[in-house]
Amino acid sequence: MSEAIFASGHCLCGAVEFTVSSAPILSAQCHCEHCQRASGTGHMSLAFFPEAAVAIRGETRHFDSVTDTGSINTRYFCPTCGSRLFGQTTMRPGVLGIAVGAFDQHTWFKPDRIVYHRNKPAWDFMDPNLPTFETGAPPPPSKDKASS
Template sequence: MSEAKYPITGSCQCGNIKYELLEPPLFFAACHCKECQKLSTSAFSITAMVKTDSVKFQGKMKSWSRVADSGNTSGAMFCPTCGNRIYHFDPSEPDTLKLKPSNLSDTSIINPTIHIWVSEKQNWYQIPSGVKVFNRQP
């Protein structure tokens, strides 16, 4: 992992949504739940938990939400043109966002230290040693 210089820019695939991450994320997590597998079309989805005021967005996004297993609302903001997810949020936790960091211009900062919903993990994926592991949502 390189020493990142902030702010780091990010954008959706088509470039209609742009943003700046002003400071390091609180942490990176890999979620192995079936919903995140659908989202990422892969074995897991990566999230950077950030303070809401540490990221500045440009462009008009659309929203979508669902009720999570916890009973909480899981909201998502995405580009209406290319469909790229930009971040997720829980309306009951307005001080944090779950940024989708693969949209960053410098992805070398991504290093998940937490793996959640490993009860739904793909059998072929091996979780690295030294990370926190949770069978479900912590």
């Protein structure tokens, strides 16, 4: 990770801290059932970064769940205070999603998509101008397709 810091954050108790050295490669509001349960509300706000751009200090625990597409989503949290912090999916290797509320300052956050819109509660208002996907966003192109 480079020395420049784009953003930093920590869990509620401060036992887990992180820094990020790049701007997000994408950002989203996810309304899937798993994110609703993990956040305790209608959606999870996530910013996604190359894993190499994130430095994490402190012990985390994780929980794996199978998504509706069959990929594995691993959610990392602080074992002391329970704060949900990071996530990875086998569908996007090398990318780490960070819960936006865990950042010290997050005025830079602007979601660029809404995913699992089909599960969005009527009371959870979102920007109507954002692209929406009834399920997850399309997976990134494979390296074979990207090079052709």
